[in-house]
Amino acid sequence: MKTFAESVDLAAAFGTVNELWSPKVIAQVNDQYVKLAKVQGEITWHSHEHEDELFYIVRGHLRIHYEDRVVDLPQGSLHVVPRGVQHKPVADEECWIMLIETVTTKHTGDVDMPYTKTLEQQLAG
Amino acid sequence: MKTFAESVDLAAAFGTVNELWSPKVIAQVNDQYVKLAKVQGEITWHSHEHEDELFYIVRGHLRIHYEDRVVDLPQGSLHVVPRGVQHKPVADEECWIMLIETVTTKHTGDVDMPYTKTLEQQLAG
Numbered sequence: 001m002k003t004f005a006e007s008v009d010l011a012a013a014f015g016t017v018n019e020l021w022s023p024k025v026i027a028q029v030n031d032q033y034v035k036l037a038k039v040q041g042e043i044t045w046h047s048h049e050h051e052d053e054l055f056y057i058v059r060g061h062l063r064i065h066y067e068d069r070v071v072d073l074p075q076g077s078l079h080v081v082p083r084g085v086q087h088k089p090v091a092d093e094e095c096w097i098m099l100i101e102t103v104t105t106k107h108t109g110d111v112d113m114p115y116t117k118t119l120e121q122q123l124a125g
Numbered sequence: 126m127k128t129f130a131e132s133v134d135l136a137a138a139f140g141t142v143n144e145l146w147s148p149k150v151i152a153q154v155n156d157q158y159v160k161l162a163k164v165q166g167e168i169t170w171h172s173h174e175h176e177d178e179l180f181y182i183v184r185g186h187l188r189i190h191y192e193d194r195v196v197d198l199p200q201g202s203l204h205v206v207p208r209g210v211q212h213k214p215v216a217d218e219e220c221w222i223m224l225i226e227t228v229t230t231k232h233t234g235d236v237d238m239p240y241t242k243t244l245e246q247q248l249a250g
Contacts (some may be wrong), residue, residue, distance in 0.1 A: 007196055007204040010181075029179040029205050029225050032157055054154040071132055079132040080154050100154050100225060 002123055004028065010058060014038065014096050021115050023099060023107065025123045035099040035122060042090040046109035051102040053081040060095030064088070127248055129153065135183060139163065139221050146240050148224060148232065150248050160224040160247060167215040171234035176227040178206040185220030189213070 004027050013026055013036055021043055023035040039062070055062065056078040064071045064079060065088040073079050081087050108116045129152050138151055138161055146168055148160040164187070180187065181203040189196045189204060190213040198204050206212050233241045 004205075007198055007202050009199070009202045011201055027179065027203060027205050029177045030157060030227050032155060032225070034179070034203070034225075052154045054152065054159070073132055074134070076136055077132050077134045078152060078159070080129075080152050100157070100159075102155050 002028075010036070010098070014058070020094075022117050023122050028103065029100075031103055032100050033103050033105075033122075035101065037097050037099060038094055039089060039091045039097060040094045042088060043115070044108055044111050044113050045086050045088045046111045047084055047086045048081075048101075048105050048109050049084055051105045052083050053105065054100035055079050055081065055089070056098040056100075058096040058098055060091060060093060062095045062097060063090045065090055126153075135161070135223070139183070145219075147242050148247050153228065154225075156228055157225050158228050158230075158247075160226065162222050162224060163219055164214060164216045164222060165219045167213060168240070169233055169236050169238050170211050170213045171236045172209055172211045173206075173226075173230050173234050174209055176230045177208050178230065179225035180204050180206065180214070181223040181225075183221040183223055185216060185218060187220045187222060188215045190215055 008026050017024055017036055017038050020038055020040055023037040025033045025035050027034040057073050057075050059075055062073045064081060067086055071079055133151050142149055142161055142163050145163055145165055148162040150158045150160050152159040180198060182198050182200050184200055187198045189206060192211055196204055
């Protein structure tokens with residue numbers, strides 16, 4: 001099991017995230033990873049069959065598109081994408097997010113895109 | 126299972142927390158609850174035998190005392206208290222924290238104090 005820093009200053013940790021849509025694992029709590037990501041634009045529609053996914057907006061503004069609605073997430077808000085539900089995150093401008101996901105959760109579900117990151121990539125560095 | 130609001134604005138949700146050391150469950154992600162709490166002063170030494178506990182400092186400053194050291198947590202930082210380890214959170218001034226804990230985690234472990242809150246109390250309101 002990877003060892004993480006004892007405490008993490010989020011602003012400083014975001015300073016080490018240089019690539020968009022590339023989640024970086026910064027901590028583990030029980031069977032969940034805590035990840036930081038910078039996002040802008042949109043990522044593919046996907047779902048995680050057995051896993052919920054928590055989004056907390058540290059900076060900026062995110063929208064989660066569902067097939068029947070859009071959930072609007074301003075800075076300082078959080079939202080849980082339920083397991084098994086197709087969704088697509090969209091950010092008009094750069095947005096910093098903290099994610100809580102089961103350690104087995106795959107980046108873009110069963111969809112494999114050029115920007116899809118493996119768990120090993122998310123744990124590196 | 127309790128149903129939570131689809132999205133939560135943290136600042137607004139903290140506005141509904143009126144009691145110190147009284148965690149309020151605002152969301153569930155997989156087998157973990159997300160809780161908000163306002164703390165000031167200190168709570169009893171305790172541990173959670175099988176459960177890690179994540180602290181994220183939304184506002185203010187927290188220290189986690191361990192038997193051999195103190196972890197200092199300024200605003201915007203996070204820290205995971207490992208399972209089975211005695212700890213005591215201390216805040217000199219009012220501090221707002223977000224917690225991630227397994228749904229079964231007891232407030233003050235096996236220590237029962239006058240201010241100990243049951244899970245039902247944490248889920249109410």
